[in-house]
Amino acid sequence: MLKREFVLPSERCPICGSKNTFQVRGRIDNIPYFGETLETTVTCSNCKFKHADVMHLEEHEPMHHEFPIASEDDMMVRVVRSSTGTIKVPELGVTVKPCSASEGYVSNIEGVLDRIEKAIRLAIAQTGPVRRRRGEAKLKKLEDIRRGKGKATFIVMDPFGHSAIADKQAKKRRLTKKELAKLKAEL
Ligand SMILES: [Zn+2]
Structure with missing residues (x-):
């Protein structure tokens, strides 16, 4: 609103x-x-x-948000990704880290997966056959997740608490000191 x-x-x-x-x-x-x-x-x-x-x-505390993707409906779950937010989907082996040109946006899980797909396709276009096969396997997995056929964990971490998964089913907790140190080292 x-x-x-x-x-x-x-x-x-x-x-x-x-x-x-x-x-x-x-x-x-x-x-x-x-x-x-x-x-x-x-x-x-x-x-x-x-x-x-x-x-x-x-919120200004360092936070970790986690959402279990289990169905196609979960694609509509709102995601707030600030320029300081890191997104992780362990099942895909994908981590989207902030960089100096990072933009913040409000989207949903589907929108974030679309961005990840574009990044994987770009990487495939610039690489050799072995990595290309690995990239194509990731794309297939991503498509399964999108259709609710493959389960995955959607994680959003932000040292400043500016990012989140805005859904009642999302679990949120403070980042541990170790996680925080790792994220800050990457900023
Ligand atoms: Zn100017």
């Missing part, structure tokens, strides 16, 4: 230095089983810089 939208006055663009072309747009939503989120989009009409992010406004 949308609560509020705003546009911040334009300043000098931090990338190209141009004045009055830089804009910060924000919207605050209330997501069931999660709470208030702030989505931001930063754009510059001069250098075409664009960056989107999302963060949780209430």
Whole structure:
């Protein structure tokens, strides 16, 4: 449910230095089983810089969220992935780590699996035969998970608590010190 939208006055663009072309747009939503989120989009009409992010406004603790995917309906489960969030699907051997260009987004499990599929296809196109076979096996598994034929665990971890799986069936707990140290080393 949308609560509020705003546009911040334009300043000098931090990338190209141009004045009055830089804009910060924000919207605050209330997501069931999660709470208030702030989505931001930063754009510059001069250098075409664009960056989107999302963060949780209430939670600031390092959190680990886990959801067992067991059916096709689970594809609709809401996912909030901030630019500091790591997504892991152990059954696929896939970990999506944050990088400096990471964007945040609000999506659902299906949307995240689509992004993972694109990344696997891109990797397949740039690799040799052995890795290609491994990539194709991953794609087949991913398709089974999407159709609810293969079980999988969907994990979201965020050292700042800005990311989450917003569903009543999702399990959430604080990240352990060890997990936190590992994530921070990767940021
Ligand atoms: Zn600019």
